[in-house]
Amino acid sequence: MLQTLLQVALTGATMGCIYALVALGFTLTIAAAGVVNFAYSEWVTYGAYIGVTLVAVLGLPLWLGLLLTVGLCAVMGYAFQVVVFAPLEGKHFLTTVSATIGVALAMQAAATLIWGPYALTLPTFFGTGSLTIGGVALFPHSLLIVGITAVLIAGMQRALTRTDIGLRLQAAAQDPVAARLMGIPIRRMRTLAYCLSAALAGLAGFMVAPLFVVTTTMGFGLMLKGFAATIVGGWGSLKGAVLGGLAVGLIEAFGAAYLSSEYKDSIAFAMIVVVLLLRPSGLFPERIAEKF
Amino acid sequence: MRMGAGLLLVALALPLVIGNNYQLGIAHQALILILLASGYNLLLGFTGLVSFGHIALFAIGAYTSAILVVTFGLPFLVGLVAAAVLTGVVGVLIAVPALRIKGHYLTLLTLALGEVIRLAIRGMESLTHGSAGFSGIPRPSLLGFAFRTGTELYYLLLACVVLGVLFIARLERSRFGRAFKAIRDGETAAEVCGVDTAAMKVLAFGLSAVFAGVAGGLYAHTMRFISPEFFSLSLTITLLAMVLIGGRGTVLGPVVGAVLLTVLPEWLRFVKDYYLIVFGLAIWACTMFLPQGLIGLATRVFARKGRPA
Amino acid sequence: MLTRRSVCLAGLLLSATPLAASAQSTLTLGMVIGTTGAFAGGEAPLVNGTKMAVAELNAKGGIGGKQINLVIEDTGSEQTGAVNAYNRILSQNPVAIMNTTLSGFVLSQMGTIQDEGIATFTGAASAQLAPDKKGVENLFRVRTSDALVPAQAARFALDTLGAKRIAILRANSEYGNGWRSAIEATLAARGVKPAASESFEGADRDVTPQLLRIKAADADVIIVAGDPPNHVVAVQQIKQLGLTAKVILSNGGVLPTTVKLYQPGAADGFYGTVDSVPGRDPAQAEWASRYRKQFNIEPDYSAAEYYDGVMMVAAAIGKAGADPKAIVKALRAIAAYKGVGNVYTFANKGDGGQGVALVQIKGGVIDLAGTVQ
Secondary structure, eight states: OHHHHHHHHHHHHHHHHHHHHHHHHHHHHHHHHOOOOTTHHHHHHHHHHHHHIIIIISOOOHHHHHHHHHHHHHHHHHHHIIIIIGGGTTSOHHHHHHHHHHHHHHHHHHHHHHHOSSOBOOOOTTOSOOEEETTEEEOHHHHHHHHHHHHHHHHHHHHHHHSHHHHHHHHHHHOHHHHHHTTOOHHHHHHHHHHHHHHHHHHHHHHHTTTSOBOTTHHHHHHHHHHHHHHHHOTTOHHHHHHHHHHHHHHHHHIIIIIOSTTHHHHHHHHHHHHHHHOTTOSSOOOOOOOO | OHHHHHHHHHHHHHHHHOOSHHHHHHHHHHHHHHHHHHHHHIIIIITOOOOSOHHHHHHHHHHHHHIIIIISOOOHHHHHHHHHHHHHHHHHHHHHHHTTOOHHHHHHHHHHHHHHHHHHHHHOHHHHOGGGOEEOOOOOEETTEEOOSHHHHHHHHHHHHHHHHHHHHHHHHSHHHHHHHHHHHOHHHHHHTTOOHHHHHHHHHHHHHHHHHHHHHHHHHHHSEEOGGGSOHHHHHHHHHHHHHHOTTSSSHHHHHHHHHHHHHHHGGGGGGGHHHHHHHHHHHHHHHOTTHHHHHHHHHHHHTTOOO | OOOHHHHHHHHHHHHTOOOOOOOTTEEEEEEEEOSSSTTHHHHHHHHHHHHHHHHHHHHTTOBTTBEEEEEEEEOTTSHHHHHHHHHHHHTTOOSEEEOOSOHHHHHHHHHHHHHHOOEEEEOOOOGGGSTTTTOOTTEEEOSOOTTTHHHHHHHIIIIISOOSSEEEEEESSHHHHHHHHHHHHHHHHTTOOOSEEEEEOTTOOOOHHHHHHHHHTTOSEEEEESOHHHHHHHHHHHHHTTOOSEEEEOGGGGSHHHHTTSOTTTTTTOEEEESOOTTTOGGGHHHHHHHHHHHSSOOOHHHHHHHHHHHHHHHHHHHHOSOHHHHHHHHHTOOSEEOSSOEEEOTTTOOEEOOEEEEEEETTEEEEEEEEO
16 A cells, blocks of 8 residues: 555655656746746657757667757747747747747747657666565656656756846846846847757756657647746746645646546646636745736 | 628528538538637627636526427427527526626636536436437428538528627617727726616626527537537636637627638548647637737728728 | 738738649649647658658559648647648649548538638548448548547457456547447456556556555456557556556557657557557568658558559549549449558448557567457
C-alpha cells in the first residue's frame, strides 16, 4: 500500500516537474512582458527535435547535446523577440495571441518538413535500468528531471531576488513605466525573459524526449498543461506556475491511481474548476495590476 | 450595410458558378463555421469574454440533433431546435459560475468545463456510441423535402447564416449590444452606469451557445458522421483565429474570418506540402499588419475613398 | 453594389477550381492520405507501398499500355480535410482511390464513397467498416479487421503462452475499446475473464497507476493496445516497474518505425501482432529488399497491403477495362488472392485480408513467432 503510494507520488512528482518547467517558461513571458506566447508549444517541440538532431544524427554525447540545445533555443528566443514580439509591443494581448498562433502553425508544419513525419526519440540519461529501493522503482532519468527542476527553480529564485539583473527583470515586469523612469532598459529585460523562456522550453523538450515520443504535436499537450498550471497557480506568478505544475502532475497521478484511470482527465479538469471557483485568482496570486 | 449586401449577393450566386461537390463541400463548412464564429464573436468580440470551451457547445449541438433524429426518429427541425435550446441552457449553466471569474482565469475555467463536457459526451456510450463515433446521420429534411444535393444543402445553410448574421447585426445596435460592449471596454464602469453585468454576461453566454448549438446540429447533418475526437482543442484555436483575423467586435468580421480560414488552406494546395507554413505565416502577417482584422482594413479602405462602409 | 472584397472572395473560390482532367493516355490513380498533420507518420508507409507499385507497373508499360498517374491529396489529418480531399480527388476522375487508414475519416467520407461508386481501398481496420456493417460495395479493405486481430492475440496468450491471468492495457479510443471487447469475448468463450482491464488516454505519457494495478492483479500476460507512442511509454514503464509478465503489443507497437523508438533492449522478448512480416518472409525477400533500397526503412505489412491494392486494381483493369463500375465488379470477384502483405478475399461480401501473425522482438528486430489464419 505504502509502496504504491510512493510509486505513484514519484510518478506524479516527475510529471509535475515537467509541467512546472513548462509552466515556468510559459509564465516568464507573461510576467515579464504581458505576452501570452502560443508558439511556446513549438519551442518545446523544437527543443526536443534539435536535441534529437544533435545526439542521434550528429552523435554528440547527451550532456553536450543538452547544453547546446538549451543554448540554441535561447538564440531562438532572441530571434523571436526581434522578429515577432518587438513589432507587436503595445498591441492588445489577443493580437499577440493570434500572431503566435500563426507562427506556431507554421513552425509545426515546418517541423514535419525538416525532420520527417516519423516519430523520433532520445536515449535516456543513465540507461534503461532502474533502482529498486524498498519495493519502489526509481528511474534514474525521472530522478534527474526532478533534480534539475529543483536546482533550476532554486537558482532562478536566487537570481531573481538577489542579483542585480534579476531585480531589474522583476521591476520591468511589475511596472514597466516606473522601471523605465529608473533607467532600466525594458527592451533588454524583455529580450532576456524571452531567451530564458525559450531555454526552459528547450530543456523541457530535451528532458522529456526519452519519456514521451518526439512528434510534431508533443508540445501542444504540454503547453496546455502548462497553461492550466499557470492559471491554477496564479496568473503571472512564477512561484504559482511551479506549484501549479506540481499540483497538476500529482492530481493526475493520484486521480488515476486511486479514483479512476478511465476518468482521470475529467477528474483533473473538475479539480481545476473547483480550485478556480474557490480561489478565482489562483492559489498563489501575485499582485500585478491587470487592466481589463 | 453595403458590404454585407454585396457579400450576400455573391453568396447567393455562388452555386451557379461552382458546381462540383468539392467546392460546395468547402462552402458548407465555411457557412457552418460562420455561424459558429459569429456566436463566438458575441462572447469574445462584443463582451470581451475569452472562452476556450466553445467547441464543447458545438459538440453538444451536433450530438443532440444526431441522437434525436437517428435514435429517436424525430424530424430534423425538432432536432435542430432542441440542439439550440439544450446548448443554450448549457451555455447559461456555464455562465453562472463564470460570473465571479475574470480574464485569463475565465479562459481556463471554460477550457476545463469544455473538456469535461466533451469527455462526458464520450462517456455516455449508450447514447452517443462513445469513441466509435456516431454515423448514419441523414442529410437535413424539412416537411418531407430532403436537402440531398450539395446545392440544396448550400442554400439551407446560407439561409441559417443570413438569419444568424442579421440577428447579430440587430443585436449590435440594440441596448444589449451596447451593454455587451460596455462590459468589454470596462466592466466596473459599466456597472457604475447601471448595466446589469451579471445578466448581460449570462445572456452573452446563452446566445453564443445557441449559435453553437445550431451550427453543431447543421454540422452533424452535413458531415453525417461525428466523433468526440473531432471536437478538439485545436478547433478552438482555429475558431479563435477566425474571429481575431476577421475583426473582432464587428458583425462581418467572423464571416470574413471563417470564410478565409476555411477556403485558404484548400486554395493553398498548389504549394503542396508547404501550404500549412504559408497559411501560418499568412495568419501572422494578417495580425501584424491588420490589427483591426480584415474588416478593419476594408473599413479604412472605403473610408479613404469617401464611401460609407 | 458588388464590393471589391466580395469580388475578390469570389475570385478566390473560383481559382480553387482544379484544372480539368488531363488527356486519355494516362490512367489516374487517386490517393487520399495524411501527408501532413498528426497521422502523417503512420500513413507514410502506405504512400511508399503505393508509389512502389505504381513505379513498377509504369516500368512494365503501365496498364493496357497506359501509364498510371498517381495523384496524392492531403487530408491534413483532419475530418474536414479528409472529406475535402476525397471530393477533390474525385474531380480528377480516378479509376480507383487509395484511401486513408483512419476509420473515423473513412466513416466521414462514407456518404460520398457510396454515392460516387469509385473503387476505394483502405487500411482502416475498424470492425464498424465490415461489409455487413457500415461498409459499402466499392470499399475494399486490405488490413485484417480489428475484430480478428485481438482475438488471435488472446488465443495466442491462452494456448501458446499458457496464460491464466490476462491483463488488458488499452487506449480509451475506438481502437483500444475494440480490442478490449474482442479479447473479452474470446476469453468468455473459454469461460475466462481478464485479470485486469485498464485504460489510458491516447495523449497520456504515463501509465504507472494502471501498471501498478496490473501488477497487483498478478497478471502473467499483458496485452497492450494503442498507438505507437502509447506502446513506447508502456514498454518503458513495464520494464521500469519490474513487471515480469509476458507482453503482447498491438500492431502499432511492432511497426519498424516504433521498434526503433524503444530504448535498447527494453522490448526484447515482447510479442506483437501483425498482418504479416514481409521483411522476414523468404517468399517476399526480393520485394522487401527493393523496398528497403528505395525508401531506406524496413518494410511493414501496411505498405505491402497498399502495394497489393494497387496490383489488384491493375489486374482488375486488365480483366474488365477502365470503367469504374466494371473495376468494382472485377475486384468483388477476388478470392484468396495472395499478395505480399496479406491474403485477400472480396467475393461473397468478403472483408479483404484475414491474415494475422504473432511476432517477437529480439535485438530490435521482429521475428515470426506464429501464424494464424
